[in-house]
Amino acid sequence: MRIVTLEEHVSFPELSISKPTAAAQHMQAKLADITGERLSSMRATGIAMQVLSVENTDVYALPDSEAPAFATKYNDLLAEKMKDHRESFTAFALLPMTTPAAAADELERTVKTHGFQGAMIKGTILGEFLDAPKFAPVFERAQQLNVPLYIHPGVPPQAVIDAYYSNVGDTTGPNEAIACYGWGWHSETAIHILRLFAAGIFDKYPDLKIIIGHMGEMLPMMWTRMNGIFKQGKRSLIETFKAQLFITTSGIFTQPQLQLAIDTIGIDNILFSIDYPFSTNQMGIDFLHNIQLPAEQIAKIAHGNADRLLRLK
Template structure:
């Protein structure tokens, strides 16, 4: 099996000046990884070079997570900034809107504006507000209603942990950097997004909006191994929300963002339709070249049953979901 001819990636971050990148969590990150901060701010030669090095034809850009939820004016200005960057590089970039989820009506309006005025292909939202609030309460549902109306997905991305949660849930007799790792990419981020999706299901969101499209990253945010248990549980029988696996098959798409493990992808494919699984890098926290090597490994080991399925993972599924204009690919 040959490697895919190119890739499309969609969990790829940038810093937008109108929204910023300065909160305590990130200020500590920048001390350790200043080069990442600079990469997040670049929309030109450095970003394009990274794309080319990984054979990525088109990248969907989103604001750095954890910065947008409480900043309506910043979101609007930042989305306009992003649209200008996209316009300078036709065919290489697309955009996910940043939304002020603390104000759901304004967030819904901004989603509609950016899709209609700028051609954005959806939104990427922080998984929770700064105080940990998820979006299963009905006051947040106008955002999901707008997404269904526009037929664009909402990408739910992990949010930086609060100082309180770092202290109460993840600290212990180990270095602070280890606590941060447990709270974020090693466990806590994924646990929290998985919990959130199950809460949305339990609240009846997907019954209310049956055509809603949600994207989650990191090979499914720990959910795949729990799907059969969720379906077999009697706890949801009183909620009249159906089977979780039906929601998984109908409403959820999953990216590989930041995870380049063949065996984890194989586990994901055991419980997920192949057309619902999408390739991503997690720029700039990973280099696109690393993603290219992963695609080459998948081809060599024939993880997918056909060339069409592998190409779908690399780019075709994203093109169809986001209705992207990519030469030579039917959207």
């Protein structure tokens, strides 16, 4: 069975500016590798293709005069590193989101020049969510190009860290596990999606497709309650999300959570992902092979939905 994974990270030390998170530091060698251990592991576990995306958000910290060139350099380097194995790799672009017009142009350039499949946007942009009107050019261009935007968690703004995730018990400073990969950034991504809905972004761009990871970033648990509370435009929250939101399995390899996602957003909107190298390919494949669904539904999760959404050959 063909297997495609969509949330698989890279980070190149030669283009690093800021200090990565502790988790990323630990994984730096694996993040920098594409055609060595990564490709060998894919072949050993039967993964046909990874969609690669840049792990860090250094581009957000750069002055507006420098961010577009940095993003271009990073995307070109990523394309160069995977050029000899395009049957195994494609990518989501890194965008200079602090300069939205340039970000839209970079999205178009990478799609048309490198064959990238869309873009990954990590967290808030210097504390701003994507419902801010200034980011409209990126949504407009993604819809025009018919490529999705993958909204991935990012490190919370410092004010949020200070208010919610610091001074836990008798400790001082932030608790990274609560603030980031254990809870905080997942709930923030859910808030991000709800803000887009409440701001009317999905109605304004009805052909826009948004992807989120980690089995829906907590949204499926609140599905029915949200639908009864959030009112925006002509469509309900559930109708809107089933038309425009896609969920990947990245890093969540448990059957009850998968079933909840299927019961809410539906089988056609679920995409298989691993979150490599923060999760291993073997962990993901073991989960996939243990799914108790008809073969045709497993095939949708494994590759069919991704092939359709990303128009993969």
